[in-house]
Structures are given as C-alpha cells and as structure tokens.
Amino acid sequence: MSIKIQPEAIASLRGFEMPERLGFGTVMAPVMFRARYQDGRWSDGELIPYGPLALDPAAKVLHYAQSCFEGLKAYRCGSGVGLFRPERNAARMAHSAQRLCMPPVPETLFMDAVRVVVAHCAGLVPGNSGESLYIRPFLMGTQPDLSVTASRAYEFYVIASPSEAYHPGNMRLWVEREDSRAAVGGTGDAKVGGNYAASLLSISQLKARGYDQSLWLNPGNRRTVDELSGMNFFAVMDGALHTPALNGSILEGVTRESLLTLARDLGIEVHEREIDIDDLLKLVASGTCSEAFACGTAAIVSPISELGDSEQRYRLAQAPGPVATQLRQALLDIQEGRAEDRFGWMQMVQVARF
Amino acid sequence: MSIKIQPEAIASLRGFEMPERLGFGTVMAPVMFRARYQDGRWSDGELIPYGPLALDPAAKVLHYAQSCFEGLKAYRCGSGVGLFRPERNAARMAHSAQRLCMPPVPETLFMDAVRVVVAHCAGLVPGNSGESLYIRPFLMGTQPDLSVTASRAYEFYVIASPSEAYHPGNMRLWVEREDSRAAVGGTGDAKVGGNYAASLLSISQLKARGYDQSLWLNPGNRRTVDELSGMNFFAVMDGALHTPALNGSILEGVTRESLLTLARDLGIEVHEREIDIDDLLKLVASGTCSEAFACGTAAIVSPISELGDSEQRYRLAQAPGPVATQLRQALLDIQEGRAEDRFGWMQMVQVARF
Ligand SMILES: Cc1ncc(COP(=O)(O)O)c(C=O)c1O
Ligand SMILES: Cc1ncc(COP(=O)(O)O)c(C=O)c1O
Numbered sequence: 001m002s003i004k005i006q007p008e009a010i011a012s013l014r015g016f017e018m019p020e021r022l023g024f025g026t027v028m029a030p031v032m033f034r035a036r037y038q039d040g041r042w043s044d045g046e047l048i049p050y051g052p053l054a055l056d057p058a059a060k061v062l063h064y065a066q067s068c069f070e071g072l073k074a075y076r077c078g079s080g081v082g083l084f085r086p087e088r089n090a091a092r093m094a095h096s097a098q099r100l101c102m103p104p105v106p107e108t109l110f111m112d113a114v115r116v117v118v119a120h121c122a123g124l125v126p127g128n129s130g131e132s133l134y135i136r137p138f139l140m141g142t143q144p145d146l147s148v149t150a151s152r153a154y155e156f157y158v159i160a161s162p163s164e165a166y167h168p169g170n171m172r173l174w175v176e177r178e179d180s181r182a183a184v185g186g187t188g189d190a191k192v193g194g195n196y197a198a199s200l201l202s203i204s205q206l207k208a209r210g211y212d213q214s215l216w217l218n219p220g221n222r223r224t225v226d227e228l229s230g231m232n233f234f235a236v237m238d239g240a241l242h243t244p245a246l247n248g249s250i251l252e253g254v255t256r257e258s259l260l261t262l263a264r265d266l267g268i269e270v271h272e273r274e275i276d277i278d279d280l281l282k283l284v285a286s287g288t289c290s291e292a293f294a295c296g297t298a299a300i301v302s303p304i305s306e307l308g309d310s311e312q313r314y315r316l317a318q319a320p321g322p323v324a325t326q327l328r329q330a331l332l333d334i335q336e337g338r339a340e341d342r343f344g345w346m347q348m349v350q351v352a353r354f
Numbered sequence: 355m356s357i358k359i360q361p362e363a364i365a366s367l368r369g370f371e372m373p374e375r376l377g378f379g380t381v382m383a384p385v386m387f388r389a390r391y392q393d394g395r396w397s398d399g400e401l402i403p404y405g406p407l408a409l410d411p412a413a414k415v416l417h418y419a420q421s422c423f424e425g426l427k428a429y430r431c432g433s434g435v436g437l438f439r440p441e442r443n444a445a446r447m448a449h450s451a452q453r454l455c456m457p458p459v460p461e462t463l464f465m466d467a468v469r470v471v472v473a474h475c476a477g478l479v480p481g482n483s484g485e486s487l488y489i490r491p492f493l494m495g496t497q498p499d500l501s502v503t504a505s506r507a508y509e510f511y512v513i514a515s516p517s518e519a520y521h522p523g524n525m526r527l528w529v530e531r532e533d534s535r536a537a538v539g540g541t542g543d544a545k546v547g548g549n550y551a552a553s554l555l556s557i558s559q560l561k562a563r564g565y566d567q568s569l570w571l572n573p574g575n576r577r578t579v580d581e582l583s584g585m586n587f588f589a590v591m592d593g594a595l596h597t598p599a600l601n602g603s604i605l606e607g608v609t610r611e612s613l614l615t616l617a618r619d620l621g622i623e624v625h626e627r628e629i630d631i632d633d634l635l636k637l638v639a640s641g642t643c644s645e646a647f648a649c650g651t652a653a654i655v656s657p658i659s660e661l662g663d664s665e666q667r668y669r670l671a672q673a674p675g676p677v678a679t680q681l682r683q684a685l686l687d688i689q690e691g692r693a694e695d696r697f698g699w700m701q702m703v704q705v706a707r708f
Contacts, residue, residue: 025501057382058382148554150557194547
C-alpha cells in the first residue's frame with residue numbers, strides 16, 4: 001500500500017507545540033491516518049492533519065455502534081522509538097471487526113498506518129519512564145442508511161496522543177453484582193464500543209461511592225471474576241499468580257499475555273482459571289490472597305488496595321505488592337529498552353525526516 | 355425553549371424534490387433538528403439543513419458507543435399529519451440515555467424537536483396507506499477524550515425519512531442459540547447502539563442461510579424467547595395472544611404495548627409470560643400455535659411463516675393469520691385516522707407555512 005503524506009500534515013507537525021502538561025489521552029497529535037473501504041476494497045491511506053470528521057447524520061456508527069478500536073503505545077526505547085507487540089493489536093482488531101460484521105483491517109494496512117503515524121510523531125514521544133505516545137486505531141461503519149444491517153462503507157483512522165505515565169494509584173474496586181458489560185454470546189472478547197457504553201453507568205455510580213473501577217463478574221454465572229472495564233485482573237495467592245481464564249466474555253489483553261509470559265519466565269507459578277468471587281473475597285479476608293492488580297496498555301500494572309462488595313470492604317495486605325512491582329518493572333524495562341528484548345516483543349520504528 | 359429556524363433550512367425544503375421511489379429509511383428529508391448539551395445545560399434548538407456532522411475523531415460516541423436513538427412515524431391522518439404516541443418514545447429515550455450515563459433529553463425538548471421537523475416536512479409525508487415520515491431522534495456523546503467515562507458534551511438530532519410502507523413480507527426466523535444481543539444486567543431494555551452492533555453478525559449469517567431475522571433468546575437462561583433485532587415477538591395459541599413478558603433484556607416496544615391494548619379491547623385473551631423456545635417449537639409443529647408475528651414501528655405487524663432451529667424447520671399454519679391481520683388493521687386505522695382515536699394515541703401536528 002502506498003501512503004500519501006499530505007503537505008498540510010507536515011505543516012501541522014511543524015507548527016505543533018507540546019503543551020506543558022499532557023495528562024493521558026487528552027492532548028492529540030496534530031496528524032492522523034485515514035483509509036476508506038468501499039465496494040470490497042481499501043483505498044490508499046493518507047496522513048492528514050488532525051481535525052473534525054465529516055459524518056452523515058445517518059452513518060451506521062452513530063446509530064448502531066458499528067465500530068471497534070485498539071490501544072497501543074510507542075515508547076522511547078533506547079535511542080529509538082519502539083512499538084510493543086503491535087501485531088497482537090492488529091490481530092485483535094481484526095477479530096473485533098469480524099464480530100461486528102466489519103471488514104477486518106489487513107495486518108499490513110494496520111501496521112503501515114501505525115508506523116506512519118509514529119514515524120511522523122516521533123518527536124512527540126515524551127522521554128520520561130512511563131511516558132509514551134498512546135495510539136488509537138479505530139474502524140467504523142459510515143454508510144448513511146437506517147436499516148439494521150452491516151455498513152457497506154468504512155473508515156479506518158489512527159490518532160495518537162502524547163501522554164504522561166498513567167498512574168491510577170492504588171485502586172479500589174467495586175464488585176459489580178447487577179450490571180454486565182457484555183453478554184455470554186455477546187461482544188465481551190471484542191474491543192467494541194458497546195461494551196464500554198454498557199459500563200459507564202456502573203463506573204459513575206461507584207465513583208459516587210468512593211470507588212475507582214468496577215470488577216465485572218461473568219454474565220453467564222454472575223459468580224466468577226471476568227475483568228475491569230479496561231484492564232485484566234490478577235491476584236496473588238500464596239505467591240502464585242492467578243488470573244481468570246479466557247472465556248469469551250473477557251478481552252484478551254496484550255499486557256495480560258505478556259505478564260503471564262514474564263511471570264513464568266521469572267519462575268512464578270501461574271494459574272489461568274475460573275476465580276469465584278466469594279472464594280476470592282474470603283482469601284483476601286484471610287490474607288491468603290495478599291495482593292491483586294489490574295493490567296492494561298494504559299496503566300501497565302496497577303495495584304488494587306480494596307474490593308468493595310455491598311456493605312463489606314476487603315483490604316489487600318500489600319498494595320503495591322512485590323509481584324506487581326516486579327512484573328511492572330520487568331515489562332517496562334523491555335518496553336523502554338533497558339532490558340534485553342528476549343521475547344522479540346519490540347518493533348522499532350524508522351523515524352521520518354521532514 | 356425557542357427553536358431557531360435557519361433560513362438555509364427553509365431554502366433546502368423549497369429546493370427539495372421527492373424522488374420517485376422512496377424505500378424505507380434511505381431518502382432523507384432536507385432538514386434536521388439539532389440541540390447541544392454542555393456544562394449541564396441544553397442550548398436552544400435549531401432547524402438546519404440536513405448535512406454532514408463535524409465530529410472530533412476522539413468523540414466518545416465513535417469509541418465507546420455512547421449513543422441512543424428512537425424511531426417513530428408521522429402519518430397522514432385524516433386531513434392532517436399525526437404522530438403516534440410520541441411521548442412514549444420520549445420516555446424510552448430518556449431511559450436509554452440514563453442507562454448510558456447520558457443526560458436525558460427533556461420531554462418538552464424531545465417533543466418540540468420532533469414537532470418542528472414534522473411541521474416543516476409535512477409536505478414530505480407520503481399519502482398512501484402504510485406510508486409515513488419515519489423520524490429518527492438520536493443523542494450522542496461528543497466530548498473528545500479517550501478515557502472510559504461519560505462524555506461531558508452531547509448533541510441531540512432529529513432526522514426524518516419519507517418512507518414507503520415497509521413490508522418485510524412473511525418472515526423466516528432463525529432461532530439464535532449462540533449469540534446474544536444484550537446481557538442480563540446489560541442494555542437490552544434500552545435503545546442503544548451496542549445491542550444492534552452485537553446482532554449484525556447473526557443477521558448476516560442467517561441471511562446466507564435464507565432466513566430473514568434472528569429470534570433472540572434470553573441471555574440469562576438461553577431457553578426463553580426475547581425478541582427480534584428490531585421488533586417484538588407474538589404467538590397465537592388456541593386463539594389467545596402470547597408475548598414474552600418484559601424482563602430487562604427486551605426492548606419495550608410502543609407497538610407491542612399498543613397491540614396488547616387493542617387485543618384486550620377486541621376481546622382477545624392476552625398472556626405476557628416466559629415463552630420456552632422448545633415448547634413453542636413443539637406447539638408450532640402440532641399446530642396449536644397457528645400463527646406468529648413480529649411488531650415494531652417500521653413494519654407495524656409482520657407475519658412469521660417459519661422458525662428455523664439447526665436442521666429443523668417449523669412452519670406456521672397461517673401467515674398472515676387472522677389475529678395478525680385484525681390487529682394490523684385496527685392499529686393502522688387509528689394511525690391513519692379512519693377509526694376513532696379511542697385511546698388518545700394520536701397527536702396532530704400544526705403544519706408550518708413557508
Ligand atoms: C475490557 C478490557 N480489558 C482488558 C484490557 C487490557 O488490554 P491490553 O493489555 O491489550 O491493553 C483492555 C484495554 O485494552 C480493555 O479494554
Ligand atoms: C430491539 C427492538 N425491539 C422492539 C422494537 C419495537 O419497538 P417499537 O414498537 O417501539 O418500534 C424495536 C424497534 O424500535 C427494537 O429496536
């Protein structure tokens with residue numbers, strides 16, 4: 001595929017000034033990638049200035065949520081800029097697209113798009129440990145037509161956001177026993193908008209009660225732990241690492257898979273299994289479960305300090321605990337180029353000159 | 355609330371030519387209503403020309419599907435133009451908005467918006483029985499911010515589509531035993547994009563097998579009938595009308611409620627209850643269930659001729675059956691002003707002159 005670099009994109013990059021404070025996912029890079037799909041074919045891609053999209057008011061995405069997205073990061077890695085396992089994001093996005101009847105973005109298109117954005121935004125990748133350029137590819141159905149059928153036209157974008165380290169701090173989780181983020185036979189293992197929409201109410205309610213995130217239970221049995229709204233869940237019991245096994249309603253996190261690999265490599269015992277919430281709470285109360293944490297691209301590894309379940313509060317003995325700290329450091333050392341990339345996870349990006 | 359009528363809106367109405375063929379939901383009226391919400395307040399509304407929306411690429415609706423919609427119709431009713439029970443759509447939209455943590459559109463804003471569109475598009479309401487102006491209000495989160503939290507800015511639109519009668523014909527339904535459109539504790543009883551996104555794959559697969567629509571089972575028990583992707587389900591057994599009771603995962607259709615009222619009024623026995631799919635299939639096979647139909651604003655009442663379940667096909671004895679035919683006619687007679695509006699369902703709209 002050939003990618004057209006619009007002169008206006010280069011101009012907006014030249015004119016861009018990094019704000020003092022970045023936050024996470026709020027400052028947007030001044031360029032974006034776009035490709036269109038119509039009549040069974042992808043157009044050539046373009047790097048264009050960041051700016052408003054023109055969408056028909058009847059576009060499928062606005063009514064029927066036919067959209068999916070990804071989240072990955074570019075890091076300052078040694079003297080270059082590296083992407084962490086981007087091919088897994090490409091594969092997950094293809095899976096998400098198929099779940100919603102959208103044409104999967106071919107891996108080469110996905111990779112070229114992410115690379116061209118990062119290559120041109122290399123100067124915007126901040127340099128302190130934990131900082132990064134957060135990258136958000138997304139795909140949506142744009143055909144203007146009110147029938148509940150798959151769109152025949154799509155647009156694929158990659159936008160990016162220079163971001164500070166995202167430290168939610170020690171998190172207090174609310175065991176969500178009423179609402180579900182996705183159904184059995186639904187879209188839980190796909191990264192599609194509807195799952196996040198369904199979780200907004202729980203998030204806002206628990207914030208009012210002083211909690212930070214929902215801990216979602218499996219919608220089939222309402223009894224075993226699935227994950228958080230945007231992170232996977234881990235618990236440490238007697239020194240062993242436990243995480244819910246993939247079951248169709250959990251999103252398979254790239255961080256989750258990487259931590260499992262690192263843990264095994266560090267000689268930590270690992271269990272992917274069903275975790276009954278009532279058992280878990282008892283083990284936290286007794287101290288057998290000494291630490292718990294959540295993981296994802298944005299926050300990497302975030303300690304959980306408390307689980308709240310109706311009137312009861314269950315405090316974790318250690319937050320952060322030694323396992324979370326060790327795994328976080330091991331992962332960041334690879335992502336930022338301080339440790340050898342023994343698993344071949346990093347892909348360096350050739351920086352564009354302009 | 356005061357609504358500003360843009361001169362350009364009037365100009366596009368004057369310049370509009372109705373196409374020969376309308377279809378359903380494909381020809382868009384040349385004007386639309388817009389109001390914005392920010393900092394806890396709704397702006398004044400405007401009637402503006404129909405045209406592309408400008409959305410920031412990081413707008414919440416595009417990533418997290420924070421959007422909901424409604425569907426209602428304006429009919430030629432006697433010598434005027436009438437809306438059918440629009441206050442129920444206003445209430446349902448408020449419910450949908452709250453499920454996704456969005457500010458509900460106040461009933462007066464909803465009604466004023468629908469009325470101003472219909473008042474100006476009265477000339478576009480086609481006149482044959484079954485034809486109508488289909489009206490699509492929708493609300494979406496527009497704040498550009500990638501965090502999974504509710505938007506702080508919203509836009510509310512009403513678009514409209516002059517439409518032919520929508521006759522899907524006798525429908526063949528596929529009993530969907532794998533996928534779900536919404537979770538228990540999810541968003542099934544709200545009219546939000548994610549439910550429709552989740553149903554697209556099933557719809558496309560069954561079309562390839564020669565079916566027309568999925569018959570969704572309850573995601574909690576995978577055993578009782580919920581509804582179709584955009585219609586509620588009814589079956590006639592020994593002359594009595596049966597429909598699944600509302601259970602949190604079914605959308606409460608305005609047509610469903612109206613048909614139940616009409617049926618009771620016509621002396622038909624009515625049961626709102628759990629309908630076990632295996633029982634239903636047996637009763638179809640034995641002929642006890644002689645007819646079945648689906649109902650919704652778009653298609654009004656649509657007969658079901660067949661239920662397909664893996665290799666088995668179950669044919670309904672009558673499609674359309676007498677109950678479906680009687681109820682459809684009774685409803686249409688009220689909507690189109692041939693019968694007395696005994697339940698106070700119609701709201702006439704004062705036509706705008708320009
Ligand atoms: C629902 C959900 N679970 C888990 C994750 C973690 O996935 P990853 O490690 O690939 O960022 C995310 C975020 O991407 C998510 O949205
Ligand atoms: C999922 C679903 N069920 C049922 C209906 C029927 O509702 P109504 O009769 O209000 O159009 C609709 C359509 O609006 C729908 O989308």
